[in-house]
Amino acid sequence: MSGKRPSAGRAPTRRRREHLPVGADGALDGIEISNRQSHVPIGTASIRKTVRVVLAAEQVAVARISVALTDNATVRRVNRDYLRHDYDTDVLSFLFESTPEKGAKPKRGRVDAVPPRGCGRRIDGEVLISAEMAAQTAGRFGWSPRDEVTLYLVHGLLHLCGYDDVMPAECRIMRARERAILAELGIVLPGGAKRRRSDRRLYTRNGSNS
Secondary structure, eight states: OOOOOOOOSSSSOOOOOOOOHHHHHTOOOOOEEEEOSSSSSOOOOHHHHHHHHHHHTOOEEEEEEEEEEHHHHHHHHHHHHHOOOSSOOSEEEEEEEEOTTOOOOOOOOTTTTSSSSSTEEEEEEEEEEEEEHHHHHHGGGTHHHHHHHHHHHHHHHHHHHHHOOHHHHHHHHHHHHHHHHHTTTTTOOOSOOOOOOOOOOOEEEEEEBB
C-alpha cells in the first residue's frame, strides 16, 4: 500500500531532537515521552526501559525516538490523516530516518534467534500508542493493560528497526522477536486467546506504509 507523505514531514506529536548514541547496556536518556492519558497507569521510567531494551537487543547504534501514549480518537485521527485509514488501531510507527552505520556487525545476544535488523542503524522515529485500546483489549488475552501497552511499544519499535508483519514468514519472525524481547522484560505473551492481527502500520519517509 502507499500513501502521500504529509507536507509537515513529521508526525504531529513530534518535536525535534538530536540523535543520541545507544550504549552497550541499552542506555538512551534523551528519548521523548508524551503520556497524557488516564486509561493505563504506566510511568515514563517503564516506557524508557522498554525502549532501551528493544534498542539494545536490536543493537541500534544511534537513535532519536519519540513515544506518545494517547486515546483511540487521537490514534484514529492520525491514522486517517497520515495513512488515509479511517478506523481505530492500537499502535502506529512513523519512521523518519533509518541509515546504516559503517562497519557495524551483529553481536550474539540473548534474544538473537535471527540477526537483529536494527544492528548498527541510525534510527529516527516515533511510536504512537492508544492506551485506551490497550485497556479495552488486555482482558481478552489474560494480562494487564500495562503489558498490552508494552506489547504495542515493542511492536512499534521493531517496525522502526526494520521488521514487518504483512507476509506470513515475516510475521512469524516479528512475533518471535516480540516474544523474546517481552521475555527480556519479564513478560510472557499469553497463549490462550487467539490475537487478531492488528492494523498496526509503519509510515516511512518515502511515503509508503505497511
